[in-house]
Amino acid sequence: MRIAICDDDRIILNILKGMILQELQINGLFCEEVDVFDSGYKLLNEYKQKSYDVIFLDIKMPDINGFEIAEALREISFKTFIIFVTTESDLVFSSFDFQPFHFIRKYPSEHLEVQLKNVIKKLSRHIKQNESIVLELAYSEKKKICVGDVLYISSEKNYLVYHLLKSEVRVRGKLTEAADKYSTYDFIRVHNCFLVNMKNISFIDYPNDEIRLKDNSAVYIGRSYKKIINEQYTLYLRSLR
Numbered sequence: 205m206r207i208a209i210c211d212d213d214r215i216i217l218n219i220l221k222g223m224i225l226q227e228l229q230i231n232g233l234f235c236e237e238v239d240v241f242d243s244g245y246k247l248l249n250e251y252k253q254k255s256y257d258v259i260f261l262d263i264k265m266p267d268i269n270g271f272e273i274a275e276a277l278r279e280i281s282f283k284t285f286i287i288f289v290t291t292e293s294d295l296v297f298s299s300f301d302f303q304p305f306h307f308i309r310k311y312p313s314e315h316l317e318v319q320l321k322n323v324i325k326k327l328s329r330h331i332k333q334n335e336s337i338v339l340e341l342a343y344s345e346k347k348k349i350c351v352g353d354v355l356y357i358s359s360e361k362n363y364l365v366y367h368l369l370k371s372e373v374r375v376r377g378k379l380t381e382a383a384d385k386y387s388t389y390d391f392i393r394v395h396n397c398f399l400v401n402m403k404n405i406s407f408i409d410y411p412n413d414e415i416r417l418k419d420n421s422a423v424y425i426g427r428s429y430k431k432i433i434n435e436q437y438t439l440y441l442r443s444l445r
Contacts, residue, residue: 205233205331206254210241210273211262211289216310217242220260220289223317227324232388233331244268248276256284258327260308263290278303285330287323305330325443332389333403339366339375347373351389355417357382357399369419392436395426402440408433 217240241247263270285305333352359379366373390402406416413425
């Protein structure tokens, strides 16, 4: 993962870099580099050579403002997470045109670290969902899939079926092992036979003991799993605010 920070205030640049590196480590995110830029033009020139996964971007800058930079970035890619950092909280609605991941206020300064902690925590969830995993198929074949495309995993005897948005993949395995492997990716055990990706839950129908997923498919809830599902899914939703 590559991160860029752009702000015309060198003091803020150094403060943000230190905070970001610390929070990345706390959240278990590996970052190849964190580059700082005191000019929007310098950032855009560098972005054309090597793209960044995440950009912390000041809005009020003298040479070219953050919205103009964001517009230029979006013409190149929609995959980069843009996080606006500014003193102007009234600009938050104007920033939506550029599909930002989040919006952080610089001041009051004591709130900056708290906001940054929350943003990095949310960011880690999204980045993990965008990671690829390799499944071992029959005859030594392999298939790469995106974690976020997995709706749920079901167990059928000695096999696991990965139910994706548009297809299914069948591999040998045990659900208990899959539950351990994907616990950090926001998967939750909901039944002896089902492991669900909370990212792809549309709603939980407790009266009918069902979980509805984004493709409108349904997964049954095991009686002994109701309490833990309610607790973990509530915590998951709160973490996204």
